[in-house]
Amino acid sequence: MQLYHHPFCAHSRLVRLALGEMGIAPMLIEERAWERRADFLMLDPAGTTPVLVEDDGLVVPGVDAITEYLDETRGEALGDRRLLPPDIYARVEVRRLSAWFNHKFYTEVSEPLVREKVYKRYMPRELGGGPPDMPVIRAARSNIRYHLQYIGWLLKSRNWLAGERMGYADLAAAAHISCVDYLGDVPWEEDEGAKIWYARIKSRPAFRPLLAVTMAGMPPAPCYADLDF
Structure with missing residues (x-):
């Protein structure tokens, strides 16, 4: 594969x-x-x-x-x-939240931050490369706060984001947050519940390869690979 x-x-x-x-x-x-x-x-x-x-x-x-x-x-x-539960009602919730992070969070937070801080470093100017657009970065940093609050709100009544079992919704949220966390743009003080949830999921063996990722000239934020951040 x-x-x-x-x-x-x-x-x-x-x-x-x-x-x-x-x-x-x-x-x-x-x-x-x-x-x-x-x-x-x-x-x-x-x-x-x-x-x-x-x-x-x-x-x-x-x-x-x-x-x-x-x-x-x-x-x-x-x-x-199984990452997508067999129960049809549970599957709807997993898909709903996966779409939230893969589309809404992506559009409002992870894509603009990665584009401005990472991709534009390697893109030629004619394709959009160049210095980061600071108003775009500030908007994305502002947007992430209510997403963290939403994660914390979900976890007040659930063990994982979509229910009692970890699944695609958790992996989607963690994947997007991990990119932003590398860049040091996650305000973890915003919601303690979201922080505890992320610590749980990034402690899983499947997360280790992502925590080993580094980019030349831009080291990760100090908390990125710290399981006790």
């Missing part, structure tokens, strides 16, 4: 976490989507990461398709560790 990804693509991180929870170690192929490589576009004309390629050559593009595919092909064998 191959996974075309970028180390700071939150959607790629979600797929890496899911595969880690399933005990699957794919061949990782780093892809800079903004380069629009012809070979990559042949796999997925949308030209975005992540893209999963199975052993038999099946191409599964995009985070939503990949997570559903992994559940359909591997989920049942996981038993109580």
Whole structure:
């Protein structure tokens, strides 16, 4: 199995976490989507990461398709560790919250911060590269506060974000937050419940490869790999 990804693509991180929870170690192929490589576009004309390629050559593009595919092909064998629960009502809640983080949090927080602080360092100016746009960064830093409060509110009545079992909703939230945490832009003082939840999930073995990620010229925030932050 191959996974075309970028180390700071939150959607790629979600797929890496899911595969880690399933005990699957794919061949990782780093892809800079903004380069629009012809070979990559042949796999997925949308030209975005992540893209999963199975052993038999099946191409599964995009985070939503990949997570559903992994559940359909591997989920049942996981038993109580299944990331998308078998109960239809519970599945709706997992999907709702996964969409919240993969689309809303991504648009309002993780994508602008990663784009401005990471991607633009490597992109040519004609493709949008250059110095970070500070008003965009300030807006994203402001937006993350109510997302953390929402996480804390959910956890007042649940063990995990979508219910009593950890699942895709937790992995989605953690994947996006991990990118922002690397950059030092998570105000953990905003909500103690969210902080405790994140400490629990980043202590899982599947999270270790993400905590080992580093970027030349931009070391992680001191709390990034600290399990007792």
